[in-house]
Amino acid sequence: MLKGLDPILNADVLYALRAMGHGDDLIIADTNFPSDSVARDTVLGEVLRIDRPAAEVVRAVLSVYPMDTFVDDAVARMEVVDEPDTILPVMEEFQAEVTAAGGPTAMSIERFAFYDRAKQAYAVIQTGERRFYGCFALRKGVVGPDE
Numbered sequence: 001m002l003k004g005l006d007p008i009l010n011a012d013v014l015y016a017l018r019a020m021g022h023g024d025d026l027i028i029a030d031t032n033f034p035s036d037s038v039a040r041d042t043v044l045g046e047v048l049r050i051d052r053p054a055a056e057v058v059r060a061v062l063s064v065y066p067m068d069t070f071v072d073d074a075v076a077r078m079e080v081v082d083e084p085d086t087i088l089p090v091m092e093e094f095q096a097e098v099t100a101a102g103g104p105t106a107m108s109i110e111r112f113a114f115y116d117r118a119k120q121a122y123a124v125i126q127t128g129e130r131r132f133y134g135c136f137a138l139r140k141g142v143v144g145p146d147e
Helices: 011-019 035-039 054-062 089-100 111-119
Strands: 025-029 048-050 075-078 107-109 123-127 136-139
Touching: 011 048, 025 035, 025 054, 025 111, 035 111, 035 123, 054 089, 054 123, 054 136, 075 089, 075 111, 107 111, 111 136
Parallel strands: 025 123, 048 123, 075 107
Antiparallel strands: 025 136, 075 136
């Protein structure tokens, strides 16, 4: 254990978050997302796991992870198939954590476009989230010299 870090952030996740650079994407995915196969195409090349709900995972991640403030798509969510304007409770909970951390409103990404973005990501964290459409992308920002 380390002081000041959320205990659900395991060593593998902390390594990946630290290694990522500005503009790299992190995928936080539900249990139904093809995390293992998608993660093989990422920079890290293997899936990371935190067996907790998506909102808990993003809260922990955002306690150490700066969001990109230079792009419009710094936070994205997989949209419900054929219902791009539908916001499910899992999405609301995730957005509440992003908002609490000072982040933007998540933009919606069509399901297969989300898969394509995920394959280009630095890493994928598969969560224990069992609700459908609990899949999100976070683009890493910078930490200033005085932070």
